[in-house]
Amino acid sequence: MEQSKPQLSRKPRPADWIAAGAVVLVALALLLLPLLVRSEAVTVQILQDGALLYELPLDRDTTVTVGGDYENTIEIHGGAVFVSHATCPGGDCVRSGAIRNAGRSIVCLPNRLEIRIVGASAADVVIETEGVCRPQS
Amino acid sequence: MQTAKLTRCAVLTALALALSLLERALPLLAWIPLPGVKLGLSNIVTLFALLTLGAPYAAAILLLRAVLASIFAGSLTSLVYALAGGALSLLVMTLASRSRRLSVYGVSVLGAAAHSVGQILAAAALMGSGAVFSYLPLLLLVSVGTGALIGAATAGVLQGWDALRARREACR
Numbered sequence: 384m385e386q387s388k389p390q391l392s393r394k395p396r397p398a399d400w401i402a403a404g405a406v407v408l409v410a411l412a413l414l415l416l417p418l419l420v421r422s423e424a425v426t427v428q429i430l431q432d433g434a435l436l437y438e439l440p441l442d443r444d445t446t447v448t449v450g451g452d453y454e455n456t457i458e459i460h461g462g463a464v465f466v467s468h469a470t471c472p473g474g475d476c477v478r479s480g481a482i483r484n485a486g487r488s489i490v491c492l493p494n495r496l497e498i499r500i501v502g503a504s505a506a507d508v509v510i511e512t513e514g515v516c517r518p519q520s
Numbered sequence: 521m522q523t524a525k526l527t528r529c530a531v532l533t534a535l536a537l538a539l540s541l542l543e544r545a546l547p548l549l550a551w552i553p554l555p556g557v558k559l560g561l562s563n564i565v566t567l568f569a570l571l572t573l574g575a576p577y578a579a580a581i582l583l584l585r586a587v588l589a590s591i592f593a594g595s596l597t598s599l600v601y602a603l604a605g606g607a608l609s610l611l612v613m614t615l616a617s618r619s620r621r622l623s624v625y626g627v628s629v630l631g632a633a634a635h636s637v638g639q640i641l642a643a644a645a646l647m648g649s650g651a652v653f654s655y656l657p658l659l660l661l662v663s664v665g666t667g668a669l670i671g672a673a674t675a676g677v678l679q680g681w682d683a684l685r686a687r688r689e690a691c692r
Contacts, residue, residue, distance in 0.1 A: 391571055391617050391622070391624055391627065392623035393623065393624055393679050393682070394623055394675070395623050395680075396621060396622065396623045396625075396626070397621075397623045397669075398621035398622050398623075398626055399625045399629065402622060402629055403626070403629050403664050403667075403668065406633045406660055406663070407660075407661065409660060409663045410656075410657040410660035410664075411603050411657070413653075423530075463666055484654050486651050486654070488653070505613055
């Protein structure tokens with residue numbers, strides 16, 4: 384009733400590492416490809432309550448602190464933007480890490496803050512924010 | 521024999537449905553803030569079905585599970601993602617399982633990676649935009665981890681299954 388072909392090994396084998404390594408390599412290649420190709424001016428916009436506070440070039444390292452109900456420290460470093468420190472209760476904006484591609488954004492809901500990258504090669508749709516800072520219940 | 525297979529399919533479909541509903545309750549997204557990241561618990565069932573019943577049965581279970589899961593908790597969009605990811609994943613796993621060098625682990629990792637690709641392709645098609653492809657590298661990296669985990673779980677289940685069959689043979 385069951386199949387008669389040779390059974391697939393139940394224990395990890397060397398080829399598994401090759402398969403996993405190949406997937407990692409493809410992922411890294413896809414990750415690095417846009418960095419090599421993209422060189423046109425890309426800017427970082429920092430908005431609070433929907434109003435533009437700052438517009439900064441992505442390729443110049445800087446640190447900006449935004450006040451309001453809470454305080455968020457936003458760093459631009461090495462072509463990436465991230466929230467390095469936040470006094471909001473959730474801190475999800477810090478945990479959502481760095482963004483580096485046009486069309487991506489970081490949001491801090493408690494401080495009604497949005498950090499987004501816009502550029503010539505921007506995706507014309509922002510699909511989903513990378514992380515949403517929400518107050519912890 | 522046909523009844524035994526039918527019963528096994530039914531039990532596996534119910535199990536896959538339960539696992540995919542359980543998975544929705546897991547707060548995996550809180551740790552990895554990326555849309556589309558999940559453990560893929562029901563892939564334990566798909567992989568087990570593929571290896572013990574064959575690809576057509578695994579496809580039937582996958583289809584039933586995806587449709588039922590979207591009826592129980594989900595949307596039409598999540599069904600499209602699940603089907604696109606699942607179909608590509610099953611195809612890749614079917615081919616990979618024919619390899620004599622890979623184990624359950626490797627097949628599971630490749631299946632998880634294919635699921636990510638399928639999901640992204642579906643998302644790009646649904647939104648008519650290629651912007652989602654920027655998520656693919658991260659999804660792929662995560663899928664190596666989740667794939668290995670699901671591979672370990674499936675290997676465990678298969679070892680139990682092997683032992684059960686060996687005992688049944690011995691009784692004969």
